[in-house]
Amino acid sequence: MENKETLQEGAVRETMEEACAPVNDIQLYGIYNLPRISQVYVMFLAQLEREDGYDVGEESLEVGLFSEHEIPWEHMAFRVIEAALRRYLEERKHQRFSIDLTDLH
Numbered sequence: 001m002e003n004k005e006t007l008q009e010g011a012v013r014e015t016m017e018e019a020c021a022p023v024n025d026i027q028l029y030g031i032y033n034l035p036r037i038s039q040v041y042v043m044f045l046a047q048l049e050r051e052d053g054y055d056v057g058e059e060s061l062e063v064g065l066f067s068e069h070e071i072p073w074e075h076m077a078f079r080v081i082e083a084a085l086r087r088y089l090e091e092r093k094h095q096r097f098s099i100d101l102t103d104l105h
Contacts, residue, residue, distance in 0.1 A: 011044045019063045020055040021048055030087070030100040032080045043084045045097065080104055 001010040008026050015021050023046035032041040048054065054063055066072070068089055076082045083104060091097050 007042060008044070011042070011046075015046070016057065018057045018060050020057045021053055021063075022050075023048055027097075028099050029097065030084055030102060032084065033101075033103045034080060035103065036105060041080050041084075045088075 001007065002013070005013070011026060012023060015023050026044050026046040028042070029045045030043040032043065034041065051065075054065070056063055071085070073082065076085075083102065087100065088097070
């Protein structure tokens with residue numbers, strides 16, 4: 001987060017910096033504690049403003065959209081992202097999303 005920025009504003013800004021993706025309808029999805037490395041990740045759900053509205057950002061080498069069966073699980077850089085995405089895919093089956101607090105050790 002930057003100075004004088006809300007958590008939601010920071011998430012929207014980071015999405016633009018990482019994937020040049022304007023989003024709206026941002027909602028808290030999960031908080032992931034990673035005590036071993038002294039980090040906390042806050043995940044949000046959001047809606048892309050346009051389906052083709054993304055690109056490589058200043059902090060990314062590659063970005064893309066994938067259908068569920070195309071997700072490159074073996075290339076996930078961060079375990080916390082994989083955990084959040086797997087939870088999302090499971091909850092999406094029932095269209096009921098919860099806010100979760102998870103400790104990843």
